Amino acid sequence: MNITLDSKDGVTLLKLREERLDAHNSQEFKDYLLRLLESGPKALVLDLSDVRFVDSSGLGALLSGHKNAGLREGRLALSGVQARVQSMFELTRLHRVFEIHPTVEDALAFGTGGTPHEPKPD
Amino acid sequence: MSRNRISLEIEIPTQTRYLGLIGNIGEQLARDLSEYTGDHDILAYNLNLVLTEALSNVIKYADCDSQVLRVCIHVEGDSLSIQVHDQGQGFDFDHLPSTEPEVLAERGRGIFIIRQLMDSVDYHKTQSGNVLEMKKKLE
Numbered sequence: 001m002n003i004t005l006d007s008k009d010g011v012t013l014l015k016l017r018e019e020r021l022d023a024h025n026s027q028e029f030k031d032y033l034l035r036l037l038e039s040g041p042k043a044l045v046l047d048l049s050d051v052r053f054v055d056s057s058g059l060g061a062l063l064s065g066h067k068n069a070g071l072r073e074g075r076l077a078l079s080g081v082q083a084r085v086q087s088m089f090e091l092t093r094l095h096r097v098f099e100i101h102p103t104v105e106d107a108l109a110f111g112t113g114g115t116p117h118e119p120k121p122d
Numbered sequence: 123m124s125r126n127r128i129s130l131e132i133e134i135p136t137q138t139r140y141l142g143l144i145g146n147i148g149e150q151l152a153r154d155l156s157e158y159t160g161d162h163d164i165l166a167y168n169l170n171l172v173l174t175e176a177l178s179n180v181i182k183y184a185d186c187d188s189q190v191l192r193v194c195i196h197v198e199g200d201s202l203s204i205q206v207h208d209q210g211q212g213f214d215f216d217h218l219p220s221t222e223p224e225v226l227a228e229r230g231r232g233i234f235i236i237r238q239l240m241d242s243v244d245y246h247k248t249q250s251g252n253v254l255e256m257k258k259k260l261e
Contacts, residue, residue, distance in 0.1 A: 053171075
């Protein structure tokens, strides 16, 4: 799995350099996120701009990262979500769970407060 | 103008590494449906998604290691039919979660998504195994 790691302003930046996040690689990505969170960083921004397809198991991996960041009083923000992938979040109503920003810069500007994003009410 | 009439039949090993291949074939098919008047990009993603979720579920539940899966995609006019044939023991489709799961649940959305995007979904036994069959009217 091709992931690049960087940091800026105390935030860990991940870029998933895969076209697809699906049942073939989602478990590997879920394990990677968990190991990363266990190693210390609390504020993560995940750049999904290279990812043009996400299935239900990919969403599950992202949810696992979101919940594990929250358990550690951290946050997992998403950025660069492509339009069709965004529609997948909306189909499953998960756009109300995740903190989603247009760009990495927007996610960084939003803050590094470490407050997990709670689901919005209907 | 002649009606869209396309039939594809593809056999793949029962491995998730082929999900992308089949998904991409579905996308390309959706983009080539000249009669379809809706958004081809949306149809392409949805067809990719339905194929990916269907194959994932069969690989996961049908207990068919070392067998092949046969995927049939048929379009005639505005009717789309997708069949995924497996040679495994099969599974109790009716006991898979088909309603929307808890919002923070990490699993159990696959069949729900297929049901959201297709008009009908059915899994039943055949002479040589089982088939997951999905249909949709393209409009």
